[in-house]
Amino acid sequence: MTERLNILSDCWRDRVAEAVDWLTAKGFAGRVGLILGSGLGNFADAVDDSQAVEYGDIPGYTTTSVAEHTGRLVCGTAAGVPVVVMQGRLHPYEGLPFDELLLPTAVLACLGIETAIVTNAAGGLNRYYVPGDLMVIRDQIDLHLHDPLRGLLAQPFAPAAGADAKTAALLAEVGRSGGVPDLFDPSLARKLVAAAAETGVPMHSGTYASMYGPAYEAKAEIGMLRRMGCDAVGMSTAPETVLLKRMGVSPVGLSCITNPARETGQPELSHQDVVTVGKMVRDRMARLLLAFLPKV
Ligand code: HPA
Numbered sequence: 001m002t003e004r005l006n007i008l009s010d011c012w013r014d015r016v017a018e019a020v021d022w023l024t025a026k027g028f029a030g031r032v033g034l035i036l037g038s039g040l041g042n043f044a045d046a047v048d049d050s051q052a053v054e055y056g057d058i059p060g061y062t063t064t065s066v067a068e069h070t071g072r073l074v075c076g077t078a079a080g081v082p083v084v085v086m087q088g089r090l091h092p093y094e095g096l097p098f099d100e101l102l103l104p105t106a107v108l109a110c111l112g113i114e115t116a117i118v119t120n121a122a123g124g125l126n127r128y129y130v131p132g133d134l135m136v137i138r139d140q141i142d143l144h145l146h147d148p149l150r151g152l153l154a155q156p157f158a159p160a161a162g163a164d165a166k167t168a169a170l171l172a173e174v175g176r177s178g179g180v181p182d183l184f185d186p187s188l189a190r191k192l193v194a195a196a197a198e199t200g201v202p203m204h205s206g207t208y209a210s211m212y213g214p215a216y217e218a219k220a221e222i223g224m225l226r227r228m229g230c231d232a233v234g235m236s237t238a239p240e241t242v243l244l245k246r247m248g249v250s251p252v253g254l255s256c257i258t259n260p261a262r263e264t265g266q267p268e269l270s271h272q273d274v275v276t277v278g279k280m281v282r283d284r285m286a287r288l289l290l291a292f293l294p295k296v
Pocket residue numbers: 121122123124216217233234235258259260261274
């Protein structure tokens with residue numbers, strides 16, 4: 001996966017490569033990567049022939065300080081598909097610089113995955129969403145308002161790895177990377193919806209807003225997000241998916257709605273509440289993912 005490493009800036013590449021070499025020597029590789037959000041980590045139990053390492057043992061990894069984010073990388077097969085699973089993730093609100101925050105995502109891409117299923121816990125902005133619902137992420141609005149890849153790419157203006165010839169030619173013409181067309185692959189999103197229908201799991205499709213946190217949103221922010229057209233709000237995912245796409249990996253996003261986010265007044269919300277609802281739906285989510293994986 002040296003092509004993917006070469007996308008990274010000099011100062012970041014060596015740190016990512018060290019972790020990739022260490023994990024590759026242990027046999028870590030896969031076709032699909034999964035990033036599991038708050039309270040959703042149990043999917044890792046469904047991985048067969050698995051091996052796991054603690055983040056703290058991987059060279060260059062920062063361990064997460066968030067409760068219920070176990071912090072392990074698991075590799076094996078799920079529904080017959082070779083997978084690498086990040087059980088727990090880092091968040092911008094932990095106060096980390098983006099090179100530290102995104103290092104595990106860059107490593108995941110360099111372990112050879114083609115697709116990444118990125119999951120999160122989120123507040124439901126859409127008035128039809130109730131706790132326990134699932135939403136396939138159609139698109140995202142990154143309200144960190146900071147380019148998460150700043151300083152991390154060798155050629156910031158280059159098209160994403162694997163971009164089709166038409167996009168690459170267009171970008172060459174305008175001389176910079178432009179936008180990120182179809183960050184979330186619509187055909188994969190449709191397959192996830194199909195897997196949900198097969199398994200009898202209700203599924204919404206919507207736009208995810210990514211905020212810094214760590215505080216949950218104020219009423220006025222919830223009003224703003226709803227008027228911007230966002231259906232769900234969380235504190236992760238957006239920086240990771242932008243990096244994955246740039247590295248030639250197709251992201252699929254899945255939010256678990258753990259609470260309503262109402263501008264009329266959100267109930268006092270704690271991380272533990274979010275984790276509790278995550279735990280309630282995680283079996284359903286694991287069933288859905290096992291049905292989806294063979295379609296990827
Ligand atoms: N806001 C932001 N992040 C979240 C929420 C929320 O309401 N619920 C779970 N993660």
